[in-house]
Amino acid sequence: MALPLPLSPCAKRDGINNCDHFEYASSMATTLLAPVKTEQDILKHSMYEDDPNENTQLPSEVGSEPRWGPRHRGAQELAELYSPGKRLQEWVCVLLCCTLCLMAGLLMMKYIRPDASLLLAALAGVLTADFASGLVHWAADTWGAVDLPLIGKNFLRPFREHHIDPTSITRHDFIETNGDNFAITIPVLAKIVWQLLTYNVEAIHEQFHWISYWYLCCIFVAMTNQIHKWSHTYFGLPAWVIWLQEWHIVLPRRHHRIHHVAPHETYFCITTGWLNWPLEKLHFWSTLEAIIEVLTGCKPRADDMKWAQKRS
Numbered sequence: 001m002a003l004p005l006p007l008s009p010c011a012k013r014d015g016i017n018n019c020d021h022f023e024y025a026s027s028m029a030t031t032l033l034a035p036v037k038t039e040q041d042i043l044k045h046s047m048y049e050d051d052p053n054e055n056t057q058l059p060s061e062v063g064s065e066p067r068w069g070p071r072h073r074g075a076q077e078l079a080e081l082y083s084p085g086k087r088l089q090e091w092v093c094v095l096l097c098c099t100l101c102l103m104a105g106l107l108m109m110k111y112i113r114p115d116a117s118l119l120l121a122a123l124a125g126v127l128t129a130d131f132a133s134g135l136v137h138w139a140a141d142t143w144g145a146v147d148l149p150l151i152g153k154n155f156l157r158p159f160r161e162h163h164i165d166p167t168s169i170t171r172h173d174f175i176e177t178n179g180d181n182f183a184i185t186i187p188v189l190a191k192i193v194w195q196l197l198t199y200n201v202e203a204i205h206e207q208f209h210w211i212s213y214w215y216l217c218c219i220f221v222a223m224t225n226q227i228h229k230w231s232h233t234y235f236g237l238p239a240w241v242i243w244l245q246e247w248h249i250v251l252p253r254r255h256h257r258i259h260h261v262a263p264h265e266t267y268f269c270i271t272t273g274w275l276n277w278p279l280e281k282l283h284f285w286s287t288l289e290a291i292i293e294v295l296t297g298c299k300p301r302a303d304d305m306k307w308a309q310k311r312s
């Protein structure tokens, strides 16, 4: 079985047919070691986000209608559905979440003790956030439609837009990028603040591992779309963000490209991305989709495909 070697980020797209010399035969290769998407999959079936001048268009695509990007008809229609009401909801959620997060952090400070179990609780919180990001992202990408009442325009629309214009997220400001994720954490942060304000000291000490777990989980859930935005930003990122990406503390750019290979059926976790590989090897998402399809008759990603094919 032949395995492609990892190529550099901008491995020459115009030399795509000559990629064979990057491959090597390995009798030791197993399915486990096979890459989830090859370099050729990535180059052929995702947008070239690291090339704003589109100099790397494959010869077969030059002159045809855009498959991705801001000039795609579906992307333009979806962008126009962003409403002032939605904007207001995002503003309120960002302000509320920041206030609660700051209050909880300040109230927690006097209870923090350096110990391994606290570190483990915090780490479990980050892993939970990564899994939650995958679950919500998978559900929104795979099921439902933009014309559904309430959730369609407000919550599913950005997921559809993101697949056909992945770089649009880099043009969204802080409020539009983070409003929805900040909203999810509000009830949990409110509960943490209420516990810290009303419980006695012994009860807080007893509950402190859980409080730390949920607090870290909320911070990473809230930060998920900002981290996701960084993973699509190929120019002008601060050095410390690049450092976090290179050490895979947050979602790295090359790692997230795997999700953006059409038809967008894997690597849904977008906080740290730590769970993407194990979930893929366990066939977690495809099994879940098969069960839901049998039970409901709904086809996964039908609405996503409809928007991707819009040309006029």
Ligand SMILES: [Zn+2]
Pocket (backbone or CB within 6 Å): 137, 141, 159, 163, 259, 264
């Ligand atoms: Zn997606």
Ligand SMILES: [Zn+2]
Pocket (backbone or CB within 6 Å): 162, 166, 228, 232, 256, 260
């Ligand atoms: Zn993305």
